[in-house]
Amino acid sequence: MGDTTRVTLAQLAREAGVSIATMSKVLNGRTDVAATTRARIEQLLAEHGYTRRATGRRGDHVELVLHELEPSWSADLITGVETVAAHAGLSMVLTLSGDRHAPGDDWIDGALRRSPAAVILVFSDLARAHRDKLKRRGIPFVIVDPSGDPAADVPAVGSANWSGGLAATRHLIELGHRRIAAITGPPDALCSHARLDGYRSAMNAAGLPVHPDWVRFGDFHPSGGEVWARQLLALPDRPTAIFAGSDLQAIGVIAAARAARWDVPGDLSVVGYDDIPLARWFSPQLTTVHQPLRRMGEEATRLALRLGEGGQPETLRMDLATHLVVRESTAPVPTDAPGPET
Amino acid sequence: MGDTTRVTLAQLAREAGVSIATMSKVLNGRTDVAATTRARIEQLLAEHGYTRRATGRRGDHVELVLHELEPSWSADLITGVETVAAHAGLSMVLTLSGDRHAPGDDWIDGALRRSPAAVILVFSDLARAHRDKLKRRGIPFVIVDPSGDPAADVPAVGSANWSGGLAATRHLIELGHRRIAAITGPPDALCSHARLDGYRSAMNAAGLPVHPDWVRFGDFHPSGGEVWARQLLALPDRPTAIFAGSDLQAIGVIAAARAARWDVPGDLSVVGYDDIPLARWFSPQLTTVHQPLRRMGEEATRLALRLGEGGQPETLRMDLATHLVVRESTAPVPTDAPGPET
Numbered sequence: 001m002g003d004t005t006r007v008t009l010a011q012l013a014r015e016a017g018v019s020i021a022t023m024s025k026v027l028n029g030r031t032d033v034a035a036t037t038r039a040r041i042e043q044l045l046a047e048h049g050y051t052r053r054a055t056g057r058r059g060d061h062v063e064l065v066l067h068e069l070e071p072s073w074s075a076d077l078i079t080g081v082e083t084v085a086a087h088a089g090l091s092m093v094l095t096l097s098g099d100r101h102a103p104g105d106d107w108i109d110g111a112l113r114r115s116p117a118a119v120i121l122v123f124s125d126l127a128r129a130h131r132d133k134l135k136r137r138g139i140p141f142v143i144v145d146p147s148g149d150p151a152a153d154v155p156a157v158g159s160a161n162w163s164g165g166l167a168a169t170r171h172l173i174e175l176g177h178r179r180i181a182a183i184t185g186p187p188d189a190l191c192s193h194a195r196l197d198g199y200r201s202a203m204n205a206a207g208l209p210v211h212p213d214w215v216r217f218g219d220f221h222p223s224g225g226e227v228w229a230r231q232l233l234a235l236p237d238r239p240t241a242i243f244a245g246s247d248l249q250a251i252g253v254i255a256a257a258r259a260a261r262w263d264v265p266g267d268l269s270v271v272g273y274d275d276i277p278l279a280r281w282f283s284p285q286l287t288t289v290h291q292p293l294r295r296m297g298e299e300a301t302r303l304a305l306r307l308g309e310g311g312q313p314e315t316l317r318m319d320l321a322t323h324l325v326v327r328e329s330t331a332p333v334p335t336d337a338p339g340p341e342t
Numbered sequence: 343m344g345d346t347t348r349v350t351l352a353q354l355a356r357e358a359g360v361s362i363a364t365m366s367k368v369l370n371g372r373t374d375v376a377a378t379t380r381a382r383i384e385q386l387l388a389e390h391g392y393t394r395r396a397t398g399r400r401g402d403h404v405e406l407v408l409h410e411l412e413p414s415w416s417a418d419l420i421t422g423v424e425t426v427a428a429h430a431g432l433s434m435v436l437t438l439s440g441d442r443h444a445p446g447d448d449w450i451d452g453a454l455r456r457s458p459a460a461v462i463l464v465f466s467d468l469a470r471a472h473r474d475k476l477k478r479r480g481i482p483f484v485i486v487d488p489s490g491d492p493a494a495d496v497p498a499v500g501s502a503n504w505s506g507g508l509a510a511t512r513h514l515i516e517l518g519h520r521r522i523a524a525i526t527g528p529p530d531a532l533c534s535h536a537r538l539d540g541y542r543s544a545m546n547a548a549g550l551p552v553h554p555d556w557v558r559f560g561d562f563h564p565s566g567g568e569v570w571a572r573q574l575l576a577l578p579d580r581p582t583a584i585f586a587g588s589d590l591q592a593i594g595v596i597a598a599a600r601a602a603r604w605d606v607p608g609d610l611s612v613v614g615y616d617d618i619p620l621a622r623w624f625s626p627q628l629t630t631v632h633q634p635l636r637r638m639g640e641e642a643t644r645l646a647l648r649l650g651e652g653g654q655p656e657t658l659r660m661d662l663a664t665h666l667v668v669r670e671s672t673a674p675v676p677t678d679a680p681g682p683e684t
Contacts, residue, residue, distance in 0.1 A: 060455065091452050255623055
């Protein structure tokens, strides 16, 4: 209770007709208070704009929330969060929300009980009501790589997706490719659109057409890449290069090419996205856009902890730079390849 | 406090010369009690063999402890734990211990504060003192794939490592290979030895020699596999097949073979271990020993929850079956390969 504004809490308890102990239970996410009482108290806390005073006393861990464990992708990010947390004397707790867009009520109740020093959310936004619950308890949160378009006051760390798409496509154009297809992520993720726009800009700047058949929205898994690549490679004027939405999608593309007896990169160039640790062990080693996942985890955690200490960072948003890593899966366009549509 | 034996706790508090509230704080892993007082109380609890009564009231999550996030490997295991936890209405919290052998004091303090319904440890054993702390609080724990040789009363779920090593090696022998090398895991992990013994038994049963140069202990990462394979492939009578200790090690082996311009499986057959989700996306698709990681996570969680409810399972140990999955990275021995040493 040392970290709450005592008088106000006592007043609120009187107004709610409950004991301070009950108020405290609700603030600490305990479920041994009737649901209707909890709802009434939350309502009251919201009306009075109650928030815990930042006193420097904090929970003992940073809570990282993933919607699923896409493990190849998340490892570096998790390491980044863990490193900064450890440096601040905190442990890291990872929870899975099970929903790509926003963790549910179960998660928020558990998180309040665990009382983290900070919450880092990957992809998912947070329902307005859940954001408010965290705020009232003085628990800061930061979203990494937001999938939607979070409100301006929501702290977020992302990466330069548009530039990544541009760099990948320019590289293929410089190798002489003109029929370049793009498979991107799910249509409800902002990063999918940003990368695709980067691709379109590079194509437009080079005066190259983008055939509607050459653009696909998919998921970030190998199987999605395989399915779309099989369709792209069956087109009458097949693309000579594919820009994939993730490294995992890219190995699906390579598998589809192998099944069709096309050599990568001899017959088809493939660029991935992310530069996961395994990308350099793929066969061929993957040319890909490096996304600084570890640094994104680090920066998000630093920002959250600073907010928790009552700091006022100059900016609540940052996008870290991406860059192209050229390995073996891209090569000059085959000389017998058909030219672009005219 | 509803889940403690009140009378005994009051008596112990008197004996320790502290309040019941202080006793309760220590039991709940709070650190706002002087370290010396905490130690004295733990000592007293141990002397009196104090344990919380199992009352069916539990924490709201299962805590899964990994020593590091080897993500490709751990994804299925994590999913298994999460599935059974969710089925029991619990969430899953993942923490990293940072030490392959036993999580440290930081971890145990945090875990007690979080008060999980059960703890699942991967690989690592638990220091005797930490095991006792969990027992005193009625928090059950199970070790998955123990790396050491835990005491007989420590619940553990593993897999049939010896049979896996045997099956992998037999498969290579049936393809006509006689010069078969093995790279296994770290020497301080029991599973490394069990797999290697399975390999030796298969070689012995077929009357094949095992040259000392053909056996290497390594780690489970691609880089380790690459380094050892480079050495094995440089031997005057190089092996025609390598049984690797993990799928990640196997892609390191394949990378080394490619760098030396040996074709896999044309010139060299490679068998992995684990059957991680990506194994079928490698190029060539990996022949490997399937370890039922997801089921291991499920069984460990079921066992822990049963123990937490006061159940007395017939056995505290189980090894789940492994089986060979034949894909593309193994082939009959090349006809021009040298014969075995005589």
